[in-house]
Amino acid sequence: MISLIFCVFLFLLAQPIQASNILFTDDFTSNNLENWTVVRNSQYYHPEKPCFNGGYPTQWEIIEGKLGIDIDGIACTTEIIPQDLDLAEVNNYEFEFEWYFPISTHMDRNVLIKWQDTANWYGLHILGDKILLQKVINGKAESLYNNWGYYQFEADQSYSFKISVINDLITVWIDDQQILETLDRPPFLTINKTIGFQASSGDIFQSSSWFDNLIVKSLDQIGEKKLAVPLYKQHDPRWKNHEYDHANEWSTSPSIARWGCALTSITMILDYYDIKLLPTNQKLNPATLNAWLKNQADGFIGEGLINWLAVTRLTKIMSDILATPTLEYQWLEGKTNNAVEKIGMDQPVILQLPGHFLVGNGYDYSQADIFIKDPAYNRNLLNQHPHDLLSVRSFKPSHTDLSYLLIAHDPETKVTLIDESDQIPAELKIYQEHINSFENEEQTKVKIIQSLAKPAAQKYLLKISNQENQKIEIYTYDTKGEVTILTLEVTGTKLFELNYNSQKESQLIEITNQFTLLRDLLKTLYEAREITTKYAYLKLDQLAAYAEKDGLNQERYRKLITKTAQELARFIPYSTVIRTLAPSR
Numbered sequence: 001m002i003s004l005i006f007c008v009f010l011f012l013l014a015q016p017i018q019a020s021n022i023l024f025t026d027d028f029t030s031n032n033l034e035n036w037t038v039v040r041n042s043q044y045y046h047p048e049k050p051c052f053n054g055g056y057p058t059q060w061e062i063i064e065g066k067l068g069i070d071i072d073g074i075a076c077t078t079e080i081i082p083q084d085l086d087l088a089e090v091n092n093y094e095f096e097f098e099w100y101f102p103i104s105t106h107m108d109r110n111v112l113i114k115w116q117d118t119a120n121w122y123g124l125h126i127l128g129d130k131i132l133l134q135k136v137i138n139g140k141a142e143s144l145y146n147n148w149g150y151y152q153f154e155a156d157q158s159y160s161f162k163i164s165v166i167n168d169l170i171t172v173w174i175d176d177q178q179i180l181e182t183l184d185r186p187p188f189l190t191i192n193k194t195i196g197f198q199a200s201s202g203d204i205f206q207s208s209s210w211f212d213n214l215i216v217k218s219l220d221q222i223g224e225k226k227l228a229v230p231l232y233k234q235h236d237p238r239w240k241n242h243e244y245d246h247a248n249e250w251s252t253s254p255s256i257a258r259w260g261c262a263l264t265s266i267t268m269i270l271d272y273y274d275i276k277l278l279p280t281n282q283k284l285n286p287a288t289l290n291a292w293l294k295n296q297a298d299g300f301i302g303e304g305l306i307n308w309l310a311v312t313r314l315t316k317i318m319s320d321i322l323a324t325p326t327l328e329y330q331w332l333e334g335k336t337n338n339a340v341e342k343i344g345m346d347q348p349v350i351l352q353l354p355g356h357f358l359v360g361n362g363y364d365y366s367q368a369d370i371f372i373k374d375p376a377y378n379r380n381l382l383n384q385h386p387h388d389l390l391s392v393r394s395f396k397p398s399h400t401d402l403s404y405l406l407i408a409h410d411p412e413t414k415v416t417l418i419d420e421s422d423q424i425p426a427e428l429k430i431y432q433e434h435i436n437s438f439e440n441e442e443q444t445k446v447k448i449i450q451s452l453a454k455p456a457a458q459k460y461l462l463k464i465s466n467q468e469n470q471k472i473e474i475y476t477y478d479t480k481g482e483v484t485i486l487t488l489e490v491t492g493t494k495l496f497e498l499n500y501n502s503q504k505e506s507q508l509i510e511i512t513n514q515f516t517l518l519r520d521l522l523k524t525l526y527e528a529r530e531i532t533t534k535y536a537y538l539k540l541d542q543l544a545a546y547a548e549k550d551g552l553n554q555e556r557y558r559k560l561i562t563k564t565a566q567e568l569a570r571f572i573p574y575s576t577v578i579r580t581l582a583p584s585r
Helices: 002-013 261-272 286-294 308-322 336-344 514-527 534-549 554-567 574-580
Strands: 021-026 036-043 061-063 066-072 076-082 092-101 109-117 120-127 130-137 148-150 157-166 169-174 177-183 194-201 206-218 326-333 349-353 356-363 370-373 391-398 404-409 414-418 429-433 447-453 458-477 483-500 507-510
Touching: 066 076, 066 194, 076 109, 092 109, 109 157, 109 206, 130 169, 130 177, 148 177, 194 206, 261 286, 261 308, 261 349, 261 356, 286 308, 308 326, 308 391, 308 404, 308 458, 308 483, 326 336, 326 447, 336 349, 336 356, 336 370, 336 391, 404 414, 414 447, 483 514, 514 534, 514 554, 514 574, 534 554, 554 574
Parallel strands: none
Antiparallel strands: 021 206, 036 076, 061 066, 066 206, 076 194, 092 157, 092 206, 109 120, 109 194, 120 130, 130 148, 157 169, 169 177, 326 391, 349 356, 349 391, 356 370, 404 447, 404 458, 414 458, 429 447, 458 483, 483 507
């Protein structure tokens, strides 16, 4: 474990850093708090009451060019943060300040290193000569490695502090001497908003802290970009033991902790776009989103695969209620520049690795690596993962067209979608999906997904070939994201006509016209070079095309095709054509 931590330290320290980009300063000469906001001032046992000093309520104030507060009373806590300092999109930063210790060193003194809200923060706590790095997540104290340090303080003295946050590495200096350095570990803040100052009393009733000459600097490289995507973890105690999808049916370890990477990733994306409620009026988190998806006919595909189009449908529902963005889904190839382009447009993306999904929320100065929010692992950069990027999933704010066609099937099933020009649609995306368990080698069954965004309203030909009876699921979405689900179980080879219209419910009709089936067979045989001349293929296809449209003379065409096939027998697999005589389009 020690060697692993050391290697991570070296990696973090090796990252290029941009030295000086000042985000906020205050020397407290203005004698007012217009740049500051008090976010809490309350007693432990009577939260409605403020901290006291000698029997009277006390508050933060600026005196003689220093910001501070004096407390002398029962247990309480108060925090004050810069009003206009937003660190949500800053990956690396440091801040310096002077800290004055009046009266005595034997009292609580605190500073906030990261702050999200009163139940989620990191702070430096000093009592006597001891220095403790504190971490509170969801109101619970969390432990950190190497979070203790010591320094010989004296009363009525000022000390120069510098604290840096580089990725997950937190370092503290006092008077240019490094005092402690620790690597953060899960659980993390959902989002880091700012730094600040904190004061408290407990067993020791008295506390007095005064600060001066605050400077906050970004250490991010010029050219870096980081979006303020909140961080959720699939193994968060609040939801880690919830059943994922209907995983009791296909896994011995059915929890969100094991399978919830895609679920947790899309939760982060929704939260980023301020979609924080569900139609059930529940607060959005992986558990509530999982429950909502489980109750939707299109929520999951196969064994626990998120149907991203069900999520876009959800965004449309919430947009109608709360005027939040409707999100359009787009599948992109697994290229870093695809992620960079979308992030550059302020659109975080979901990144697919083999068996794993995570969020891309920024890029480094070279645009060669992606900052990530990983729901499973303690990693900050995509290059820290050993596997190749398979795809990029984009969710674009929109209030227009959510129409989509999605086909899901097993790898053993061959499904071909053909448009009215007898071509596979150029924009059709075909890819594989599965999820690996976070804690063992178990994985879900692989599904082949075929998706077509904004399909044209037309009649599509759907050819399905199967050795065994297996299920094929077809999801058609109209412009408003409303879904029609068509399910097939096919053995052998069959043709279907899919009537798609983005304004109404789609229909699926099995093609039984034997000449339509024959045309499809002829095309397949010609493409496989089992029909050896183009002339033979075109001659038979032409006759089958006439027969396909002439319902009155089909028996006549059947005899003519049989005779022509006999004449062309040396160029075609005669017995296959005659035995099937099952027409095609």
